[in-house]
Every structure is written in structure tokens, then in C-alpha cells.
Amino acid sequence: MENKHLEQLSKIVGQENIKSDKAHMIAYSYDATRTRFEPDAVIFPKDKFDISAILKYCNEHNIIVVPRGAGSGFTGGALPASGGIVLSLERHMNKLLEIDMQNMLAVVQPGLINMDLQKAAEAVGLFYPPDPASEEYSTLGGNVSENAGGMRAAKYGITKDYVMALEAVLPNGEIIRAGKKTIKDVAGYNIAGILIASEGTLAVITEITLKLIPKPKHKKTYMGIFPDVTTAMNAVFKSLASGASPVAMEFLDALVIKALRDKLKVDLPEFAGGVLVGDVDGNLEDEITYQLDVLEKSFKENGATDFIVASNDEEAKKLWYARRNASPAVTIYGTKKLNEDISVPRSKLPEALEAIYAIGDKYGFKVPCFGHAGDGNIHVNVMVKDKNNEQEMEDGHKAIEEIFQLVVDMGGTLSGEHGIGTSKAPFMHIAFNEAEMELFRNIKKAFDPNNILNPFKMAL
Numbered sequence: 001m002e003n004k005h006l007e008q009l010s011k012i013v014g015q016e017n018i019k020s021d022k023a024h025m026i027a028y029s030y031d032a033t034r035t036r037f038e039p040d041a042v043i044f045p046k047d048k049f050d051i052s053a054i055l056k057y058c059n060e061h062n063i064i065v066v067p068r069g070a071g072s073g074f075t076g077g078a079l080p081a082s083g084g085i086v087l088s089l090e091r092h093m094n095k096l097l098e099i100d101m102q103n104m105l106a107v108v109q110p111g112l113i114n115m116d117l118q119k120a121a122e123a124v125g126l127f128y129p130p131d132p133a134s135e136e137y138s139t140l141g142g143n144v145s146e147n148a149g150g151m152r153a154a155k156y157g158i159t160k161d162y163v164m165a166l167e168a169v170l171p172n173g174e175i176i177r178a179g180k181k182t183i184k185d186v187a188g189y190n191i192a193g194i195l196i197a198s199e200g201t202l203a204v205i206t207e208i209t210l211k212l213i214p215k216p217k218h219k220k221t222y223m224g225i226f227p228d229v230t231t232a233m234n235a236v237f238k239s240l241a242s243g244a245s246p247v248a249m250e251f252l253d254a255l256v257i258k259a260l261r262d263k264l265k266v267d268l269p270e271f272a273g274g275v276l277v278g279d280v281d282g283n284l285e286d287e288i289t290y291q292l293d294v295l296e297k298s299f300k301e302n303g304a305t306d307f308i309v310a311s312n313d314e315e316a317k318k319l320w321y322a323r324r325n326a327s328p329a330v331t332i333y334g335t336k337k338l339n340e341d342i343s344v345p346r347s348k349l350p351e352a353l354e355a356i357y358a359i360g361d362k363y364g365f366k367v368p369c370f371g372h373a374g375d376g377n378i379h380v381n382v383m384v385k386d387k388n389n390e391q392e393m394e395d396g397h398k399a400i401e402e403i404f405q406l407v408v409d410m411g412g413t414l415s416g417e418h419g420i421g422t423s424k425a426p427f428m429h430i431a432f433n434e435a436e437m438e439l440f441r442n443i444k445k446a447f448d449p450n451n452i453l454n455p456f457k458m459a460l
């Protein structure tokens with residue numbers, strides 16, 4: 001980038017808030033995909049007015065701008081794949097602006113860490129449920145832009161279910177508000193709905209109004225042990241349809257269970273071929289007892305051999321240990337994990353998993369699966385034994401493509417929570433027809449006619 005641009009931009013934000021030295025360029029070239037694209041500069045705006053002036057300047061001079069939260073994304077959304085400026089929201093724009101107890105909502109800046117909001121809400125008896133596993137470092141701006149989900153999604157839903165209003169800066173520098181602090185608002189198009197999961201391609205989010213709910217008083221952890229993953233997956237949708245409302249319902253398949261036993265010596269029975277683990281919560285002890293009864297009855301009717309309930313925090317932690325360590329455990333099956341976060345309607349889980357294993361067998365891969373069974377979201381891991389073997393890597397990618405086609409054919413989606421970014425862009429044609437892609441491109445053009453904001457992501 002020409003020096004004259006850096007000089008103009010530093011007049012907007014101050015010299016100390018614009019960096020173009022090598023160390024910063026390397027630090028801001030990554031996200032959790034571990035793919036690298038170096039930007040030309042990183043800017044740390046102080047407020048929406050800085051962002052407005054930066055975007056106005058960049059729009060006039062055709063300079064690419066890529067918004068960034070914590071850089072924990074799994075699909076390359078925050079990477080400057082075509083160069084330009086990284087606009088980093090986490091340094092200055094990270095404040096909790098307000099908790100409104102009477103209307104049960106919070107107003108935050110986009111760089112606030114998810115866990116910081118959870119803690120602040122809980123300190124006053126309120127609750128912000130979306131809890132991505134990256135909750136200790138991912139930002140709420142990143143969560144909204146990816147529509148992040150977490151373990152508690154089975155009962156409480158995902159980020160979009162809590163967004164009431166957004167303030168954002170358009171690529172031409174105009175500042176807009178979308179949504180209100182009201183529960184109901186049907187005036188005009190749902191622009192906040194369009195910005196959610198837009199992966200920083202339409203506008204830079206500068207303020208977020210989030211719904212909070214009362215914090216449930218009691219919680220208990222359960223685990224169901226099944227002989228195989230098919231019975232476990234049948235129990236998922238059947239127990240939910242029979243009135244169970246667990247906070248979380250996570251699953252582990254036979255390969256994951258074996259990996260946990262062999263690598264981490266986790267105390268799961270040798271005969272276990274499928275596990276469901278989660279929490280139930282409520283304000284009354286009776287609600288918890290009722291929920292556990294419904295789950296136990298339904299799990300056992302669907303083939304569970306054991307139903308365990310933790311009697312204290314220590315035991316709960318032990319039950320959760322298996323799920324929390326599924327990802328590191330499966331590395332016993334290969335040197336490269338090609339992992340995707342596909343999602344299917346819950347009733348299709350048994351069929352989807354069988355078909356995924358068959359694709360793995362066809363190419364000679366072990367495909368351990370685990371994830372958020374309660375919302376049909378499977379973390380599929382195609383394990384490549386030798387990542388330096390080009391043929392194996394190519395076959396691994398072919399297997400992934402077949403898995404995408406399979407889930408779309410079943411009415412599912414390429415991504416339940418991680419988004420598209422650069423890594424899933426080549427597969428968008430599987431999920432969307434030309435008319436749908438054209439509509440996406442027209443929405444992009446309406447917000448960003450000069451294509452300066454995070455361009456070429458999501459196959460746009």
C-alpha cells in the first residue's frame with residue numbers, strides 16, 4: 001500500500017493506532033485455520049467515527065478492509081486473503097456499555113469478549129446463554145458475524161436468538177442502526193438479520209444490543225451410554241420429541257470413545273459405542289428431576305445401557321471431560337484432521353453418520369465424529385494418516401466434498417456454526433443454486449458496491 005494512504009489513515013486514528021511493521025503483519029495474518037495472508041497494515045480504531053472515516057477513505061481509494069475480532073474463526077473470515085487493511089476491533093472497542101436490568105438487555109462494543117459479558121450478566125442474576133467453546137477469547141462482534149453457537153444451543157439457541165439491535169458502519173462510511181431495544185419490531189426489512197452471519201462482508205458492526213434472560217438456579221449433568229452411535233442418535237431426536245429440554249446434548253461416537261480411552265485413559269466402558277452427555281437446568285429441583293426422568297426413560301427405551309447423573313461439581317466435571325477432550329484425543333488416528341461442522345435435521349443424524357462412515361471407508365479414512373447432537377451439528381473429522389502424502393490429502397478433500405453433498409441432500413447445511421469464509425467458499429455451489437448465489441451477490445452490491453469490505457469471501 002502506498003505510503004500516502006498510510007499517512008492519511010494515521011491522521012484519522014493517530015500514529016499509535018496504525019501498524020505496518022513485519023511483526024504486526026505476521027501476528028494479524030492468522031486465524032484458527034492457520035492459513036496465512038499478510039495485510040498491508042493493521043488499524044485499531046477508537047470508535048465508530050474512526051471507522052466511518054477509515055471506510056469512507058478506503059471506499060474512495062479502493063482499499064480493501066477486513067474487520068477482525070479475536071481471529072479465532074475456523075474458516076478464514078478475518079484473513080486479508082487479498083491484502084489491504086485489517087481493522088482490529090479488540091484493542092479499543094471492547095467495552096460493556098450498559099446492562100439494562102429492567103429491559104433485561106446488554107449493550108456492548110464488538111470487541112468485548114463473550115465470557116466477559118457472561119460474567120457481567122451473571123453478577124446481576126442474568127444470563128447470556130451463547131457459549132462457543134472459544135468463549136474465553138472470541139469477541140461478540142465475531143460471534144454475531146459468524147452467528148456462533150455453543151453447547152447450550154440445544155435449549156437456548158444461538159447468537160442470532162439474542163441479537164436485538166446492531167449499529168454498523170457501511171463501506172461508504174455511513175452509520176446505520178438496525179433493530180431496536182424492543183422485543184417486537186417489524187418495521188422495515190430485518191437488516192440486523194442480514195448482518196448476522198455476514199462474516200464482515202457487508203458492514204462493520206460497532207455496537208450490539210443483546211437480550212439477557214434470568215439465570216436458572218439449578219443445573220445437573222447427565223451421561224447416557226449406548227452400545228452404538230445409531231441407538232444414541234435415535235435417542236437424541238426421540239427424547240427431545242418426548243418432552244426433554246436439556247441445556248446441552250453432546251455426542252461421542254465409537255472412534256472418539258476409543259481414542260479417549262486409549263490416549264487419555266478416560267473412564268468410559270469398553271463396550272460403549274455411543275455417548276450422550278449434557279446438562280439440564282431449571283429454577284426448581286422438581287424441574288430437574290422431571291427432565292432427568294424424561295431423558296432416562298427415553299434413552300433406555302432407545303437402547304441406552306447406563307444413565308449416569310453427577311451428584312456434585314467434581315463428578316459433573318469428570319463427565320464433561322470426555323466431551324471437552326474429544327478433539328485432541330482423535331489425533332491418534334492421523335497427522336492431519338480435516339474437520340468440518342456440518343449440520344442435519346436431528347432425525348437424520350443416524351442416517352447421516354452411517355453414510356459419513358461409508359464415505360470414510362471408501363477412501364480408507366477413519367472419520368471420528370462428535371458434537372452438538374441436540375442441534376444436529378456434527379463435527380466430522382476425516383483423519384489423514386500422513387499429511388505429507390499428496391494423494392492421501394487429495395482423497396481427504398474428495399471425502400469432505402462428498403460429505404457436503406450428502407448433508408445438503410439430506411436437507412442439511414455446509415456449516416452449523418463456523419461459517420464459510422475462504423475455506424468453504426469452493427463448496428457454496430453444492431448448497432445454493434445460481435439464483436440464490438445471485439441474490440447473495442446483489443445484497444453484497446447493495447451494501448458494498450465497490451467491493452472493498454472483506455471481498456471474495458463466501459464465494460461472493
Ligand SMILES: Cc1cc2nc3c(=O)[nH]c(=O)nc-3n(C[C@H](O)[C@H](O)[C@H](O)COP(=O)(O)OP(=O)(O)OC[C@H]3O[C@@H](n4cnc5c(N)ncnc54)[C@H](O)[C@@H]3O)c2cc1C
Pocket residue numbers: 031032066067068069070071072073074076077078089110131132133134137138139140141142143144145146147148149150151199200201203204205206417418454
Ligand atoms: C478452539 C476453538 C473453539 C471454537 N468453538 C466454537 C464453537 O463452539 N462454536 C462456534 O460457533 N464457533 C467456535 N469457534 C470459532 C470461532 O471462535 C467463532 O467463529 C467466533 O465467533 C469468532 O469470533 P472472533 O472474535 O475470533 O472473530 P474473528 O475470527 O476475528 O472474525 C470472524 C468473522 O467475523 C468478522 N468480524 C469480526 N468482528 C466484526 C465486526 N465488528 N464487524 C463485522 N465483521 C466482524 C470477520 O471479518 C470474520 O469474517 C471456535 C474456535 C476455536 C479456535
